[in-house]
Amino acid sequence: MNHNGILITGEYLIVSSKKAPLRHGALAIRDGFVIDTGKKEDLIKKYPNFERVDRPSGLIAPGLINSHTHAPMVLFRGLADDLPLKTWLEKYIFPRERSLTPELIRLATRLSCAEMIRSGTTAFVDMYFFERVIGQVAKEVGIRAYLGEGLLDFPTPSFDSPKKALTETISLYEEFKKDSLINVVVAPHTPYTCNRDILLRAKGLSERLGIPLIIHLSETKWEYQEIQKIHGKTPVEYLDHLGILDERVIAFHTVWLNERDMDILSKRKVNCCHCPESNLKLGSGIMPLFRLLERGVNCLLGTDGAASNNDLDMLSEMDFCAKLPKGKNLAPEVVKAEDCLQMATLNAGVALFDKRLGTLEKGSHADLFIIDLDSPHLRPCFHPVSQIVYVAKAGDVTDTMVAGRFLMKERRLLTIDERALLEEIKSYESRQAL
């Protein structure tokens, strides 16, 4: 860590999705936090001893927060495409997951972190197995993570019972509670793969430790109908009936919702994480994003696992997020570029109970990414947020910083040996019999 501080200057600085971008902006960083923002010439005078990082054609923005990942699933990217969720999970994913080992999880997590850093993501909310290993890798790499050991009624690759996975959640919490980057959440998989007892235990733990509860909810028509068949209630009504829904819950997908469901989500202040590309690819449907935003629901954005997306690129996710509701509602004015950036930044900070996340205001975490505007597809640049949401690709990101530390500088990953990693992945590839 540079105790003297770092001063980053750019062509534009987006301090927050709620503020107008600052032309010739700069920000001063010390000990992992933003200590000042302002005009480049003012800050250069104010902080003469700070290490300078100048990006004359750079657009500096708050780091993107991927609110729904199964990070190690990058190993299954492109393994089985163009199938419905249930077939895809039961025939292709679950059998592969049974043979996962901590070593494979370690390799896969490094690959996912490399991809996220390269596309401007500085934090991710993960639900998977072997989260202890994922936490160790995230810590080594220096990326911010929120980790939930998956709870399911049946044995998982890491634990043979959900009670053991719950005990692991407590143990992970104890291990990482003082860590500045790694956070632990409670992660019951879905209302149809977790029985009532596990759902209630998960809720109890989330309350006792004061940590978020993350769950897939109302993702497919099958789930929507199945839960009604078994419990006589929609998935949202069922969880509400169990007393699970409140502002500490992050519900992934929420595609299948009736009016009453939307009212409940709004009333209980549930955070809804939109995963447009995964929902489209699995043919699950389209979340009623605009309707939820209208009701004041705090909406987030995530990619879901790379096996159903098939990447972890939040820049392209924002593009889908902005365009889908326009097509669905026949209204180009709904869900603006700024709204999508807010879902990928500030709103995640609200859901994760850390107001220093998703913004570069003074006092915030110094989590950011920079894109180089000097590319044919990014000029002219009249509206920087529009360039980020509608144009920028992962390859445009030049620098990514988490907690004041560069994880990528001038397109070079600093905490991952990318060449060695890719060789290992190619060797994994050649061992797979499809």
Ligand SMILES: [Zn+2]
């Ligand atoms: Zn998922």
